[in-house]
Amino acid sequence: MQQAEDFRAESQALAAVLQDLPEADLHRVTLFKDWTIDHVLGHLHLFNVAAETSLKGAEDFGAFITPIVQQMQSGKSILESQFGWLDGLSGRALFEAWYAGSESCADAFAQADPKARVKWVGPDMSALSSITARQMETWAHGQEVFDLLGVERQEQDRIRNIAHLGVSTYGWTFINRKEPVPEPAPYVELTGPSGVVWTWNEVQEDNVVRGPAVEFAQVVTQVRNIADTGVETAGATAAKWMEVAQCFAGPAETPPAKGVRYKA
Template identity: 50%
Template sequence: MADFRAECDCLAEILEPLSDDDFDRATLFKEWTIHDVVAHLHIFNYAADASIHDQSAFDDFKQFMAARRGRLTLLELTDEWLEGKRNRAVYDVWREYYPEMCERLEGVDPRMRVEWFGPPMSARSSITARQMETWAHAQEVFDLLGLDREEMDRIRNIVFLGLNTFGWTYAVRGMEVPDTVPALHLTAPSGDVWTWNADETANRITGKAVDFAQVVTQVRNVADTSLDVEGPIATEWMSMAQCFAGAPETPPAPGSRHKA
């Protein structure tokens, strides 16, 4: 829970000095503006919070989404739910809400099963997903503003989520899931080395944990990282890795996401 809050705080630090007009600046992520990013993060923070603490409110939110899906885009739907609030007004709502949400999470059993838009998951998985999405969407804001993010070892949660969704990457595309999961030998921001599936030698991914996280969250093409990818399964996985729910998404083209 603390890692999710720290990720939000990291984003808030670079958003706080921005003017209202700055929130209309477009990022390299599908031309979403900074407003779009913050609005998207807020409504799904609300949904995750409600799924843990207020089932009725979560059901109402799902119904709101379902009634408008197909008629409105995700961004239009988000703006309607926010009742027309924009830019710094939405930032203020997000900035006030997530600390209160984190306080409510204190004492929640991390194994508690909660509803979502797909299969139920644990409360721990739900909040890890919120950390992941905050970190991933923050990247396009850091890129737009020409800033480097000081990465921390809490990114391990996102790396582990990426590993755990190896099978999902294939299944969501209707592909057969390989029996072999590639080995990971990743260097953390602190310099520690994190290793998984070390006995696998034919398919290996070696490099920075941040680079791996950028690939599985689809904020960078693997070609734009320094990852060393060996073996056919590892290569195929990194070409389409997707650690988030929803329909299959195509990773960004090489060179299309970068710091300004």
């Protein structure tokens, strides 16, 4: 599965900026909900292991995820719920565990049937969708790390996987907010890092989203407000979507306000 290699590359890109970072810097606070880099790595590590465990079957996945879900149901945040599982793992040791786990997860999905159904916290999904979601989350949470460190990430055309996920979750964005889904879905035209142009949906000049694929991905993963990007819209439907777009699972979230997420 190429998407497994794309996830691996995304993890390696994040690891490269953290590899030589002093231990104390792993505890610096990012612009995402006051999470530290350490919190980000713990979150990614937990759900990478969860995804790899899902390939072993429903029983194994259920045994792994049930204690985490129970903590969230008791009122703990998703961040607080990871601490028990990590059992004190943090800093450089957590970085090493996360990186080794990302490689193991990539190896497992590289050998998996893309169409195989796997369990997840929400609805079941294909193995292909699962590893794409791991790339998306690694890239999205990686953004706050790159931002904090003042580093410009060298983007590659594997960003198309995340852009495709963003387009595919158009309906989900509204359903998740308990709102009717406006039809038809906007035409989407995005330019990848290499200059290649990707398109989705039927051409409509009065209902369109255009711009850099990387910045579109920033909007749908809610790491940037659309006003802080070069993404442009035409038509009320496209504008509304980009105001609330959410390509990840979980309760409806409010995108960051203009200017609050940025590179240091």
